[in-house]
Amino acid sequence: MTAKKIEKDTENKILEAAKKVFVLKGLDGARMQEIADEAGINKALLHYYFRSKDQLFMMIFKVEIGNFFPRLIPILLSKEMTFDQKIYHFVENYIDLFLKNPFLPTFIIREINRNPQMVAQFFIEAGIESNNFKQIIAGFAGELGISPKEAFHLIINTVSACIFPFAGRPIIEQVFFDGNTAEYNHFLEERKKFVAEFVVNSIKGRMINTK
């Protein structure tokens, strides 16, 4: 390998190890020694590449909170899909993300509550405008003939139903599945269908109410 490739390679090994440890244990629970071990290097080299724990943590956090935000905004804004199609699409992809990153929800919840200011800072740095979200809400409200407020609650309900089963897994798995991990994974897979149906049905049920 060339010198520059070696450098990038080591950097990546560290970042992957740091992600694994920080996501699982959080800033407070993670140890630099553990990250070094996980990366297969020593502590001196770890500090040589990334000066401090906080700096390394922030790099991981920024990437992971970015992943946490669904890359589905264009889809939710598209004119070619109905509301139902958008919901099915969103739920399936969002739950899939967490099936691939099962500890992402817990990590985000833990860290944003430890230091809520990081959230505001992330939005400023990433240049994310809340306009997109408000546009989605307005779009749903228009298409479904409901108030923006109600459309917003609907979105929060949908997102909640995708995220919570991952964050609350230890309890639900224990109470309802007697700790059977395989069964719980099946349950999570199933939810792609059930959550979307649940949301779509709720709108249908609302329509008869107001008729």
Next chain:
Amino acid sequence: MTAKKIEKDTENKILEAAKKVFVLKGLDGARMQEIADEAGINKALLHYYFRSKDQLFMMIFKVEIGNFFPRLIPILLSKEMTFDQKIYHFVENYIDLFLKNPFLPTFIIREINRNPQMVAQFFIEAGIESNNFKQIIAGFAGELGISPKEAFHLIINTVSACIFPFAGRPIIEQVFFDGNTAEYNHFLEERKKFVAEFVVNSIKGRMINTK
């Protein structure tokens, strides 16, 4: 005050302080000195009353995870309420609990994921049977003419919608409310009505589907 009352009083002061600090910062983030300060005593006395940090933490955790479980099982099993009434009752009371204990959801999520074994241990010690929950599921399934599986997803959806807005508060508040705390509190209050409606409507919408 009598000697025994003084003892109980100090004990309570410590437990209240410990709850405050542990719930906010978690086991890893909490400091014994901070708990002592919060209780208005010194570290020596803190250790005199509760031998170790872990022991003190476990006392708090057991109480709080107990609070986390809705004391609403009898209501959900009652024969005198319809499904709709049960949902409205449950959602209102559960959200109310979190309005009074805003950091309870984050605390529980943080700690059960840090040490999932505590959950199983709690269930053994508290003697909680999963039969109650399974009975509620069966009851819903019977009353609504849906499968137990579907009834279970419904319950998880309902619980998710109550809990997540508290655990994910920093993000939602930032993205949709520009950090306006008062507005977010109003939104949470509103949800008592909207979440219940959402769930009830979903069942209504499902009924037309199968007709």
Next chain:
DNA sequence: AATTATTTTAACCAGATGGTTAAAATAATT
């Protein structure tokens, strides 16, 4: 082969932290 870059070794430091101890001080009981 000589030079340069990357990594390891291993000792070390300072500060934080959980926990202890014994004596002094304060408050309650008799």
Next chain:
DNA sequence: AATTATTTTAACCATCTGGTTAAAATAATT
């Protein structure tokens, strides 16, 4: 007033932890 129980003071300890350093060793470049 004397005794007993509660709390403070304050020094102290061992361990952990983030972080540093300089020299030796290994690998890549020229």
